[in-house]
Amino acid sequence: MLTPQQARQRLRRISSLNIELAESFDQLLNDLLSEGKHFLCVDKISVWLIDNIDVPKKLNCIATTESKICTSSSLGIHKYPNYFENILLGNTIAANNVATDIRTTELQSHNQTNTRAILDTVIFHNGKPQGVVSCESNIQHHIWHDEDIIYAESLADSCSRRLMAYETLKLQKQLRELAFVDTLTGLKNxxxxxxxxxxxxxxxxxxxxxxxxxxxxxxxxxxxxxxxxxxxxxxxxxxxxxxxxxxxxxxxxxxxxxxxxxxxxxxxxxxxxxxxxxxxxxxxxxxxxxxxxxxxxxxxxxxxxxxxxxxxxxxxxxxxxxxxxxxxxxxxxxxxxxx
Missing domain, CATH: 3.30.70.270 (Reverse transcriptase/Diguanylate cyclase domain)
Structure with missing residues (x-):
């Protein structure tokens, strides 16, 4: 059994692995989320990104440890004001009881989740909240300990670095393609x-x-x-x-x-x-x-x-x-x- 420190070191090593352009964010983040699910012993971990970092209106699910992403998985800011207030402030939400925690009751009242406990940590991009890593447990009376929160925040940081590296890789590919294209005809040069x-x-x-x-x-x-x-x-x-x-x-x-x-x-x-x-x-x-x-x-x-x-x-x-x-x-x- 890994100690919390060993688990975070292992996560750092995994997040430093070279990446390639993947077909989906699911493929891009799969190893990180699987590692987090194993250490935290939770039922599911998902990554959600804000649609517009400057004028946020909703969160969209882009990756999950479940078999597939539901294309309708999104949270509108107007439906979940308390939840979004904390996320947009960059606060970690460690709710041991989703039904009674004021930050998460909206999720259950709108049938967004049947999860009993949620640990949501914010992904940042250039200092602004870009999304969340959401860890969910269906165990009754689940308690999020300090070491769980520290680990989940490290997981969010690892996802953030991976997403930034992916965007850089995409930009490099686009620039490389532009360097090989004749702008008038669209043919290769x-x-x-x-x-x-x-x-x-x-x-x-x-x-x-x-x-x-x-x-x-x-x-x-x-x-x-x-x-x-x-x-x-x-x-x-x-x-x-x-x-x-x-x-x-x-x-x-x-x-x-x-x-x-x-x-x-x-x-x-x-x-x-x-x-x-x-x-x-x-x-x-x-x-x-x-x-x-x-x-x-x-x-x-x-x-x-x-x-x-x-x-x-x-x-x-x-x-x-x-x-x-x-x-x-x-x-x-x-x-x-x-x-």
Whole structure:
């Protein structure tokens, strides 16, 4: 049996474990809540977060040691004024009898709980109450001891740190994704291409599978900008990107390589197969009609296809695809040339 001090040390170790982006807060907090339930010997522990930390209106249940969260689990501030007053002041609520404690009687009168004893400790974020960790016991005449309260407050702090780390991880992921996205077209950018093509090359070598690239260059794009303006040029790029994405497989990657140049990474694809796909893309682009301010713009593109041999470098294959695009331009544009 652990002493209270040993239990808190164990909780600190668990809360320091590295986390990953989880599908739910339930998964994120499961180990902490299970540890708390075991030490406190309670029937259930749940985590509730305030909907708006600056203008709170309700608490929503986001994680629990029960098998699943009831989607309707929420507490409105207007129904539970005494309870919320204590929570928003940052007070711990250690109610040995839910039915008689003025801070918790509202919970039972509104049929929110059949629990006999509740120990609720506040989760803080930047000094403000963000939510509560609620420990519930169905044992009659349950008594919350000082060591229980100290432990529960440590559990709330551990949940707070885990939630803050999770938000930081999410923000880092979002920033990383933004760094790889072309803001105009929504496609991945050249920086992403450089990482993704290296990953595809590694997989190709490991699996001994084919890998091809398609380089695409919009024809006479400068003329479109000069005649119709850059606003319409941007619209053309967006339409082009949307059109091409609809023709690709999930495993294919279309990137904006620069200006009106684009490149497609095609795993498990031979040069002949890539050539057929390029022709389908060419035809679909040729058939596009872009309407803007009573103007109709037609656009075509030139394609260069190159397969990356197992011993070929990425740079060599990009160069082959680029040379093929140049050959397509010399051949009159709006065509596909394989290396």
């Amino acid at each position: 050249r920086r992403y291409f450089n990482e993704r093509v290296q990953s595809a090359k590694n997989s190709q070598y490991r699996l001994q599978s084919p890998l091809s690239l398609i380089m695409i260059d919009l024809d006479h794009f400068k003329r479109i900008n000069d005649e119709f303006g850059h606003e319409l040029g941007d619209i053309v790029l967006k339409h082009f990107a949307k059109n091409c994405l609809g023709k690709l497989r999930l495993e294919d990657t279309l990137c904006r390589y620069g200006g009106e140049e684009f490149i497609v990474i095609l795993p498990y694809t031979t040069e002949a197969q890539a050539g057929l796909l390029a022709e389908r893309l060419r035809t679909s682009i040729e058939n596009m009609s872009i309407y803007h301010e009573q103007k109709v713009v037609k656009v075509t593109a030139s394609f260069g296809v190159a397969e990356m041999g197992l011993e070929d470098s990425i740079e060599e294959t990009i160069k082959k695809a680029d040379i093929a695009v140049y050959a397509a331009k010399k051949s009159g544009r709006n065509c596909v040339v394989s290396s």
